[in-house]
Amino acid sequence: MDNISDATKHFVDLRRHMWIAGIEVDLRRLIWQIAVTGKYISAKIHESNRKLAGFKNIYDEDQLALDKSSDQILQSQLRFSGFVREYASEELDSVIQIGKGDEKYYVTADPLDGSSLVDTNLSIGTIIGIHKGPVLSGRNSLVAAMYITYGPLITMVYSAGKGSHEFVLNREGEYVLSSENITLHERGTIYSLGGLRNEWTDDHRRYVEYLEAEGYKLRYSGGFVPDINQIMIKKGGVFTYPSLKTSGKGKLRLIFELQPMAFLMEQAGGMAIDGHTDILSIVPESLDQRSPVYIGSKFEIEKAREYLNASKRKGGLHDL
């Protein structure tokens, strides 16, 4: 299948898309179930009325913080689904078994990424990785990834290794195909910079100065999902959360945030590196391992590698 939207024109819903794409039946049911769970998380965000921390509902009952309740919604939807053996989430300290033990898939989640933006009404999101083995090891185990954005619209981008595709939730509650086989240009026009400038390394600063001299426009919301989504939908650009002087591994988490996004970005023709190595080639040693990241279209990521390798060649200024 190359381009089903040409054949079927206006309306292709998520289930139909995955079926025509020939995605394995359990995997497509799982992706569907997670996409539907996005609707419940979105309902929870609405119910919270922009309060991130615990609050009282209309019955005067204490409510969980939004990120915790999003985690519980995901967990309860996936538990005994028949597809998921284990579940790992940014909200939990360890991997938990949620199936009977004979299921095929292992799911990782950042249930509510960017949750501190809730009160500002900026977009936030959910990031999911689907692995085929218990050892969560990037390229060796990831079979699918997806993210959902909760913004003016709810959108969802998924890949099961056959391109990255965007869907928009319509008023009838259906995920309708809006962008099939997202394909980044070789080079984009936007840059998104995490980390305080006075904590950047010299190599990183020089790279940013290069981007600025080239006229890149700054786009940074403080939410990883919408910032990555912007690069996907505008078909190019770069997001960085680099190695900092006070935190050599940057901020973002490999298993929950970076590897799923790297999977989606590669499937869209982009790249993701930690400055030197592909994000998907890193085998995480712990669940909450962090990594610096440079993710986006090929030109900017290759350029980042050049700048970050510069001081390595000169004898090394900092250690990733």
Ligand code: F6P
């Ligand atoms: O999950 C961590 C996160 O909130 C990301 O969504 C976002 O990209 C990043 O942190 C923002 O970090 P900072 O507040 O340092 O810019």
Ligand code: MN
């Ligand atoms: Mn996050």
